[in-house]
Amino acid sequence: MDQARPRRVVVMTGATSGLGAHALQQIVAQSNTRVFIGARGSGRAVPDGVEVLPLDLASLASVREFAGAVIRKLGETRINMLVLNAGIHGSNAKQRSADGYGLTFAVNHLAHYLLARLLLPNMAEHSRVVITSSNMHDPPLKRIAPKALELQEWAHPTPNGPGAGIRSYTASKLCNMMTALSFARLNEVKARRINVVAFNPGLTGGVGGRDASVLQRAFVKFLTFTIFPLIGLFRSEFVMNTPEHSGNMLANVALGAISPLPGGIYVSLVEGEPTFPDPSELARSQDAQDRLWRESAAMVGIEEQPIIMGTPAAPESDLSR
């Protein structure tokens, strides 16, 4: 392998456990590929050849340091795949990021929003950005999904409010979906033919997250082996995928083996198979997307340019017309 001029450069979050760790194995096994992952703590066990850089998504300063470190290491070399997969599964109203925001909103949304914006200038032509979202963002599928943008509540949660508990999670996954849709609308992204994909791995068992308490892990295990398989007999979105399978599908999406339909951005696993539904109605609202974009920029300290977006990109097949 030519180390000096790698053919493919990958930057990934959420690659240290769960489905992301399985995706990483498949990505790093590709020939001539240089992989950077952001990870908390030191001495993380990763496949040979993976370059681990410190990243705590609960701190915007850490996100900036990580992005700076990646850019310094790459120099003129561009990024071919940015995989934003890390996530926590909800937090209570007291749990805050280093910057004082609701922890789940900060880790799952704000940190990835900032990271994507910082790395966008370093993305290659025809590169791919994958953001792991969830069908939990979509009210017809999950009743606890958000029906309105309640950004102040999500950023500064109050006990039992829409920014706390499982609702902090569904809100953050809506933000992931809307961020993907907003990036796909950027003129800069369209001009450089960058593909943006939102990925839903579907219910994936065997994971609980290292942030989860013993009680939460036991509860997840109980649901995984009793309730969900029963509900899954009647409702396909409750059919459980293994982390190996969901991880392999994430890798396939990142590597371009699975793509959204032309003009779309969403790949959603249902019973383990890729489907291509529309994002939720709220996610598709351009007014809501623009508000999330603007307010997120203010929260992470980015000064906004006046005109950043156009209409959604034409499908590849339509570009020659």
Ligand SMILES: NC(=O)c1ccc[n+]([C@@H]2O[C@H](COP(=O)([O-])OP(=O)(O)OC[C@H]3O[C@@H](n4cnc5c(N)ncnc54)[C@H](OP(=O)(O)O)[C@@H]3O)[C@@H](O)[C@H]2O)c1
């Ligand atoms: N599992 C499901 O049923 C399901 C369904 C739909 C969508 N998803 C989405 O899929 C993605 C992966 O989920 P999973 O179930 O595989 O979760 P997981 O096993 O808990 O793994 C989460 C990953 O995110 C990383 N992470 C969490 N907080 C971080 C922080 N502050 N700084 C840096 N990294 C951090 C974790 O790092 P550590 O190793 O340090 O903990 C880990 O690598 C998430 O975005 C999740 O929302 C999952």
